[in-house]
Amino acid sequence: MAEPAAATTVKTSEPLLSVRGLNAFYGESHVLHGIDFDLREGEVVTLLGRNGAGRTTTLRAMLGLVDRRSGSVKVRGHEIIDLPTHRIAHLGLLGYCPEERGIFASLSVEENLMLPPTLGEGGMSVEEIYRMFPNLEEVRRRTGMRISGGEQQMLAIARILRTGARLLLLDEITEGLAPVIVKTLGRMIGDLKQRGLTIILVEQNFRFASRLADRHYVIEHGKVIDRIDGADLDKNMERLNRYLSV
């Protein structure tokens, strides 16, 4: 069903993000061995795989948060592989939500929300964010550590929506959260997709994103070993379960 829409975007725009032969190292250990994938504006893709397969490292390598990296990462035609980390967010309009959420304990909820600098136009206003996450408004004066895990997760996403980021890198946002909150997050991803944001979800729980994602990339041993289109997911369930089973 999604096929025709995807086909038109292929013709009209070149990829928003194009990763080629991405290698990454932590100290002596070689974690990514040539990751390749593409993303067009407005798409949602997931990076699936087991723990330690290199999904988080893929995001971190894009942001320059690894010790050493090589290959090519192009966002909107800009090569960002050699840029210092603090310039990448600005050039690529990137918003990053790390796996451990990265809520600052010494900052209030509101300070956390206001921390990331504005990258471009079209970010959500604080009022819009509080409308989307009413809980956050209630706890905005508390420090970042005195709110629930679900609130922390919402805050970690909300603060990058304020910046006008167009490409969101969301790492394991459903991890450890109650099913009802996971459902809320799923609706939120749908909303963000509607708004035309481009999203990479690193997930273990692929059912969470299965209805939303245009594509799934399976990563193992630091390589993309398979690619499954969102529309074909049902047919390939067995294959996917095999990749992800321990």
Added chain:
Amino acid sequence: MDVMMRLILAQGMLGLNNGVFYAMLSLGLAVIFGMLNVVNFAHGALYMLGAFVALILSSYLGPWIGLDALHIGFWPALIITPIVVGCFGMLIERTMLRWLYKFDPIYGLLLTFGIALVLQGVFSNYFNSAGTPYPAQPESLRGVVHLGFMVFPKYRLFAILFSIVVCFLTWYVIERTRLGATLRAGVENPELVQAFGINVPRMITLTFGFGTGLAGLAGVLAAPIYSVSPLMGADIIIIVFAVVVIGGMGSILGAITAGLALGLIEGITKVFYAPAANTVIFFLMVVVLLIRPAGLFGRQN
């Protein structure tokens, strides 16, 4: 008012006068330690440098450049000196300190200790170790004020009020503004702050510049009170480190409060048992370390 009370208040005021210098210096140390995790042993020397910059601006710069009539006075020095010392600090951070962050913090401490010795050595070589009086105390701050319980030099009162305002502003900026929130976030998780698009290395340089600028500012303020000597920093820095330990390493509020309080305590001790005045701070440091090892305002963990 009885004599005892007057004596306590008078010594308290003089103690407070020392206390504001402790507070300003330990505040700079706290800011630097918080952001860079460096114990800046050069802080005393930079305070001394500040006093010398003020002295040089008023007495030596003119003759050096052939304009004998040029004397840059106290008020311009109050602005120029922190900038000069802050820039010197940023130069140290950029060219030397930066390379040591990846090693044990002890290397930063050793480097700054070395810088302190070099600065002291250089100034001892050219200036009188016994001290040179600062001649440019502003006319408007000469004379005394009657406080009821004592007459107090106008300039010292100014120094106390001015320093308290500077300390409060620093606290306010760090704890209550967006810029401060960015700094605090940078302390907690520099990597993520960087990923959000903030230039953390530049922020670190500016923070070091600010901390050292505070030391320079304290130096100018001290110049009209104490004589300007190459060893003035070495004398005060030991006490300031005790203040930082008592207040809690890296705690802004702790540095300010402990600085003022210990100045007062030191002054008041003079009333009761003068010989203990020089050691009371260290005695308190031992007590605090035994009871609250992370300092009064430090995070205990």
